[in-house]
Amino acid sequence: MNRRPIHPILSLTLDMLYRAPSNPTRKKRLRSDAREYQGHDTLACKLQLQQLIESEQVDGRVAVYYWSRDCDQYESDGATTIPATVVAYEKWEARIHDNAEGPTRTEVMSFDEYRSFTSTHRDRRAEQYNY
Numbered sequence: 001m002n003r004r005p006i007h008p009i010l011s012l013t014l015d016m017l018y019r020a021p022s023n024p025t026r027k028k029r030l031r032s033d034a035r036e037y038q039g040h041d042t043l044a045c046k047l048q049l050q051q052l053i054e055s056e057q058v059d060g061r062v063a064v065y066y067w068s069r070d071c072d073q074y075e076s077d078g079a080t081t082i083p084a085t086v087v088a089y090e091k092w093e094a095r096i097h098d099n100a101e102g103p104t105r106t107e108v109m110s111f112d113e114y115r116s117f118t119s120t121h122r123d124r125r126a127e128q129y130n131y
Contacts, residue, residue, distance in 0.1 A: 050086050052108050057084035063114035064092060070101035073124035079109060079117045 053062050062084040067077040082088045093106045109117070 063109045065109045068104040075122045078119045
């Protein structure tokens with residue numbers, strides 16, 4: 001019988017469920033595979049977000065930017081300020097994504113960018129049909 005190699009993350013899962021690795025080299029490889037294949041480390045992402053918010057906040061507020069395009073190809077962007085906490089940012093971002101009809105982007109911006117920001121709106125479908 002010809003055995004096919006299995007994906008490293010599946011190998012890691014099987015090893016962790018059925019065989020506790022005792023070989024230090026194997027443990028090191030399993031940990032390395034887990035870091036490589038697990039995707040984004042949510043705690044590390046939240047820590048980076050917290051550091052960014054702390055560096056950009058002014059008087060307990062942080063400026064945030066959003067861009068979106070709806071299903072009819074109407075694009076808009078905007079900026080506002082929210083409390084300078086990770087929880088407030090995540091709630092604001094969730095609200096943006098929950099109301100989205102297409103792709104969106106959100107990010108923290110500096111207050112200098114916020115003060116000089118002008119929102120834009122563009123109806124790509126109307127441009128396409130010349131109306």
